[in-house]
Amino acid sequence: MKITTIGIDLAKNVFQLHGVDAHGEAILKKQLKRDQMAAFFANLPSCLIGMEACSSAHYWARKLQGFGHTVKLMAPQFVKPYVKTNKHDAADAEAICEAVTRPTMRFVPIKNVEQQAVLALHRVRQGLVKARTAQANQIRGLLSEFGLILPQGIAYLYQRVPVLLDEANEELPGAFRELVQRLLGHLKELDRQVGELEVQIQTWHRSNALSRKLEKIPGIGPITASALVASIGDAKNFANGRQLAAWLGLVPKQHSSGGKTNLQGISKRGDTYLRTLLIHGARAVIRCAERKRDAQAWLHRLIGRRNKNVAAVALANKNARIVWALLAREREFRSDYVAA
Structure with a gap:
């Protein structure tokens, strides 16, 4: 039978593989050492390979793509619900193999x-x-x-x-x-x-032209712009600006039930470093806005009715959405832009 999907549990030296055929039947359960990985997949017909986005995942994703395979990375917290038994390498590989085939699974872009x-x-x-x-x-x-x-x-x-x-x-x-x-x-x-x-x-x-483009946004300097461009990659992987903001953990955490909506503080998911840079940049913009009354009217109204920390997170959220619009739609930043 032909292997169609493989889940790989990555490690330092010993890798666990779990492969299934087109009917979902397990036909491969194997351990490989690091120096055996390349030779094994080079001789394997093209298939779908799933891995957790952890240490060395991007390297192996590029390596296996070079052999003609389709590789998808997933956040470990999205794979955990598919573990059916106690945690060990074989169970993790089986869970990865199952999760990568789910139509609603969210995948991590592979970095170059x-x-x-x-x-x-x-x-x-x-x-x-x-x-x-x-x-x-x-x-x-x-x-x-x-x-x-x-x-x-x-x-x-x-x-x-x-x-x-x-x-x-x-x-x-x-x-x-x-x-x-x-x-x-x-x-x-x-x-x-x-x-x-x-x-x-x-x-x-x-x-980098994209990084220079993001630098024009108030609150984003060379450090933040370069980190965003290197982390996001292709912004078209996100459907809209809110998805990018949610990926950075800048949207409210929700705990709703029975039709009653309960929104809490920001979720703090994703990359803490990027979120910190955006919020610190927003704080700098707020300090300047307090001295210049002719600055953004939206920001002044927000500062007038909410705490400065809340305003900083709101501005960081807005900047994240602007970043997506500039990268995904290939536009230039305009300070006088008004939505239709």
């Missing part, structure tokens, strides 16, 4: 090498920023134990720490002063690395 490379820059930058913040807080905490208090902001650390150490030279042990100087040097190194990665991201941004 360039998209993954740009997102890797963003992820490493995000980790370095987190480490920089932790290092700055550690320096503040250590100095506060000796009564040396610093204002908020990393710039104050560079300016005030050497001065405070000189002023309290006789009160602080030499070993502690050396320790703080060592931590301050580490902080400067982290700051330098963050700056270098931001230069690389901006270089890619300037070379």
Whole structure:
């Protein structure tokens, strides 16, 4: 019998396969090691392959597509309901094989090498920023134990720490002063690395027409624009702007029953990094709008009746929809645009 559909449970070294024929009968249950995967699928007739969108999934999707197979990725939470028994590799592979054939299943677009490379820059930058913040807080905490208090902001650390150490030279042990100087040097190194990665991201941004197009939207800069373009890929995978906003977790979470609609806070699904960038950009727009009364009338009315945090999320939602319109319909951003 010919295998028509295969579910693959990805792992580091041992991969579990579950294959069925056109009638849904299981005719393949097999474990493969990493170095056996390419040879096995290169000699297999073209079929539908399903995988969870997890670590190394995009690499294997591109690899198997090169062998002529149709590959679809799914979010793990959408596969979980199809697990019929206790969790193990064989049950997971069978669930993936079942889920990939569902007509209402939602699939994850496969990223190309360039998209993954740009997102890797963003992820490493995000980790370095987190480490920089932790290092700055550690320096503040250590100095506060000796009564040396610093204002908020990393710039104050560079300016005030050497001065405070000189002023309290006789009160602080030499070993502690050396320790703080060592931590301050580490902080400067982290700051330098963050700056270098931001230069690389901006270089890619300037070379990408779609990223430059998104930069024109208020609240979206080079960092946010490049992350959106690399993550979204083909915006036509989304039917409308609301689907993109929902994918980013910027729409209300719903808990309704018996015809009674109950809308709660935002769902916070999808990519936390993208959602954070959009909301922070919206906060910057709101700060500027408060100083310029001739700015967006819609935004001023919203700020007047709702909390600023609610307004920031609403503006981030609106920007996500604008992003979809610019990418999917190949339009340019116009600040004076009015809907018909």
